[in-house]
Amino acid sequence: EPEVTQTPSHQxxxxxxxxxxxxxxxxNHLYFYWYRQILGQKVEFLVSFYNNEISEKSEIFDDQFxxxxxxxxxxxxxxxxxxLEDSAMYFCASRITTGTANYGYTFGSGTRLxxx
Amino acid sequence: AQKITQTQPGMFVxxxxxxxxxxxxxxxxxxxxxFWYKQPSSGEMIFLIYQGSxxxxxxxxxxxxxxxxxxxKSANLVIxxxxLGDSAMYFCASLGGGNKxxxxxxxxxxxxx
Numbered sequence: 001e002p003e004v005t006q007t008p009s010h011q012x013x014x015x016x017x018x019x020x021x022x023x024x025x026x027x028n029h030l031y032f033y034w035y036r037q038i039l040g041q042k043v044e045f046l047v048s049f050y051n052n053e054i055s056e057k058s059e060i061f062d063d064q065f066x067x068x069x070x071x072x073x074x075x076x077x078x079x080x081x082x083x084l085e086d087s088a089m090y091f092c093a094s095r096i097t098t099g100t101a102n103y104g105y106t107f108g109s110g111t112r113l114x115x116x
Numbered sequence: 117a118q119k120i121t122q123t124q125p126g127m128f129v130x131x132x133x134x135x136x137x138x139x140x141x142x143x144x145x146x147x148x149x150x151f152w153y154k155q156p157s158s159g160e161m162i163f164l165i166y167q168g169s170x171x172x173x174x175x176x177x178x179x180x181x182x183x184x185x186x187x188x189k190s191a192n193l194v195i196x197x198x199x200l201g202d203s204a205m206y207f208c209a210s211l212g213g214g215n216k217x218x219x220x221x222x223x224x225x226x227x228x229x
Contacts, residue, residue, distance in 0.1 A: 031215065042190055043207065045216040056215050093217075105151070105217070107161040114163070 002026040006092050006108035013082055013115055021077045021111045023092030029104065033065065033073045033093040036060065049075065082115045118143045118210045120220035127225050129198045137193040137223045139208035148212045150191040155205040167191055198227045
């Protein structure tokens with residue numbers, strides 16, 4: 001079964017450093033997403049990306065965050081200057097537009113980011 | 117805007133019993149979808165079941181079924197014949213006219229012998 005692949009699975013970084021979280025969405029999917037889950041809390045939407053541009057972003061997704069699809073397969077989330085409160089699990093997700101009942105909405109296994 | 121409410125922070129069930137996890141939603145969208153995800157301690161989000169707002173029949177996937185009551189805006193997950201491996205966090209989520217999933221706060225399910 002096709003899957004969304006995220007790397008790395010764990011990342012530890014020093015406060016103020018830049019991090020790049022990587023995702024390979026399912027190949028025929030057209031919408032890409034990043035979500036965040038702070039430990040013990042609910043999953044929160046960060047940003048959606050379609051047709052090579054951001055289609056929607058939340059208030060969490062401020063200027064320190066950026067997303068990019070640098071080639072035909074990767075989808076990245078960059079955090080420019082990490083803060084302690086950026087420590088969380090980051091999930092990438094992708095979906096097709098129509099054709100299946102649940103839109104094929106699929107999550108990756110997540111990257112656990114720890115800022116120290 | 118979408119809102120999901122899960123009022124059960126924790127639930128216990130005996131192995132082989134059925135359990136219902138509650139979810140109510142609030143939306144102004146005419147067309148929407150409701151999802152349930154399982155999150156084991158390892159952290160990944162596992163898709164369980166989906167219900168579209170225009171689906172007339174309740175969704176079922178193996179031991180999972182979704183008790184969809186549109187007028188009451190509820191979408192409860194029923195797990196039949198619970199297994200020890202069902203112990204996990206369960207999230208209800210909605211997808212409306214926008215692009216994103218809105219999640220509830222989750223229910224921690226513990227299956228006991």
